[in-house]
Amino acid sequence: MRKIKIVVDSSADLTELPGVDFESVPLKIVTDNREYVDNEELDVTEMVNAMYRYSGKSSTACPSIGDWLLAFGEAEEIFCLTITSNLSGSYNAARMAKAQYEEAHPDRRVCLIDSLSAGPEIALMAEKIRDMIAEGLSFEEISERFASYKTELLFVLESMKNLANNGRVSRLAAAAAGILGIRAVGKASEQGTLEMLTKCRGAVKTIETLVKYMIEHGYKGAKARISHCMNLTAAKELAAKIIGLFPKARVTIGECRGLCSFYAERGGLLLGYEV
Ligand code: X90
Numbered sequence: 001m002r003k004i005k006i007v008v009d010s011s012a013d014l015t016e017l018p019g020v021d022f023e024s025v026p027l028k029i030v031t032d033n034r035e036y037v038d039n040e041e042l043d044v045t046e047m048v049n050a051m052y053r054y055s056g057k058s059s060t061a062c063p064s065i066g067d068w069l070l071a072f073g074e075a076e077e078i079f080c081l082t083i084t085s086n087l088s089g090s091y092n093a094a095r096m097a098k099a100q101y102e103e104a105h106p107d108r109r110v111c112l113i114d115s116l117s118a119g120p121e122i123a124l125m126a127e128k129i130r131d132m133i134a135e136g137l138s139f140e141e142i143s144e145r146f147a148s149y150k151t152e153l154l155f156v157l158e159s160m161k162n163l164a165n166n167g168r169v170s171r172l173a174a175a176a177a178g179i180l181g182i183r184a185v186g187k188a189s190e191q192g193t194l195e196m197l198t199k200c201r202g203a204v205k206t207i208e209t210l211v212k213y214m215i216e217h218g219y220k221g222a223k224a225r226i227s228h229c230m231n232l233t234a235a236k237e238l239a240a241k242i243i244g245l246f247p248k249a250r251v252t253i254g255e256c257r258g259l260c261s262f263y264a265e266r267g268g269l270l271l272g273y274e275v
Contacts (some may be wrong), residue, residue, distance in 0.1 A: 004133055005075035009063055009090045010038035011083035011259045012115075012122035013227045013270075020130045023071045027083075027090065027259045028061040038258030048230060048261050051162075059166055060262060062090035068097035077139045078110040079129045081122050083259075084192030085114045087168050111143045116192030119260045120225035120272030121153035127223075150275045152217050153188040154197075156206055158267035160184060168263065169194050183267075185209055187217070207238050210271055211245065218275035221246030229256040229268040238269065 005021040008014060014024055029036040029047065031054055036047050051058065062083075072078050080098065085091035091114045098110040115122045128149050132142045157163075160174035176199045177184035183206055189195035197213060200206040214224075224242055228235035232253070239251040256264055264270060 002139075003074065003076045004139075005073065005078050006126055006129055006133075007068070007071045007078055007080045008122060008126055009082050009094075009259075010257050011088070011090070011118045012081065012126060013119050013254055013257045013260055014123050014126060015040040015257070017126055017130055020133055021075065022126075022130075023073075025063045025067050025071045027063060027088075029058065029258050029262045030061060031058045032056045036258055042258045044255060044258055044261050045230060047258055048266055051262065052266065057165075058162065058262070060259060062088045063093055065093050065097045065100065068094045069101060072097065072101050072110065076108045078108070079113070079126075079142070080110055081113045081115050081125055081129075083118050083122070084116045084188065086116070086192040087118075087194075109139060111139065111146075113146070114192070116190070117151075117153045117188040117272070119153065119227045119256065119264075119270040120254070121151050121188065121270075122272075123225055123227075123254070124151050124223060124272045124274065125149065150218075151272055152214070152219075152275055154185065154210055154213055154217075154271045154273075155187070155194075155264065156183050156185045156200070156210060156269045157264055158183050159265045162265060163194070163263050166263075185213070187213070203234055203237065207234065207241050210238060210269070211241050214242075214271065214273055215245075219273045220275075221249045222274035224249060224251045224271065224273040226251065226253045227256045227260060227264075227270040227272075228253065229261045229264045229266055231267045231269060234267075234269055238271065
């Protein structure tokens, strides 16, 4: 039996992936006096609330080459998914880990995927790979078929303070989302950056806007995943709206883990879907 493993970084908002050997490699959230490791032990709500009260500097750090190597462990075939290489060094560290791993073990292989996204879109990708493993497809077949798996990510953010403070979006792009009641709606661009689409006021309008965009962008009722940062109400409303329009849609709701919570901030929603 081939020893197969799926390895993601914690930006995927996944603490488990049943049915396959799986590991999530944590990013870190760092302030002047604390370091939060984004693993399953992290109390995300406590972190978000502490960050809200904290007014000093804060930033994040991606996994090191060594962190990735540890997670690869003794697996022979690894599918490794990272947060977009355009906003994080995670992919680059994983790329170097892959090179070292394959050199040290010529009989082992790593299929490394730059998600060009974050959160639930990565989770969908990981599930797709898990399902293909379960079907008994080979490493080559999975790598090849994965190339035609098409997904997208939309987000709505009430604040983009941490994104702007850490240089992940321009201050100009972040400005609207700083005004009370105004939310920024955007998508993960093809280059894996944040692309702004519109601004919204009010919960009902926001959800309508998300659904309008997802349909415009090609959603036809397949799988969708929502990650929310302390906003289960909106996540449930969004899921209900999608299922109302597409009764056969499989929509799952999960919580943003630490990394996505830090950047999406309280109230933020991420929506990944198949197109
Ligand atoms: O390496 C690091 O320190 C991590 C940096 C990550 C920066 C961006 C995280 C974004 C998280 C926010 C909305 C969705 C973004 C879409 C990405 C293309 C979630």
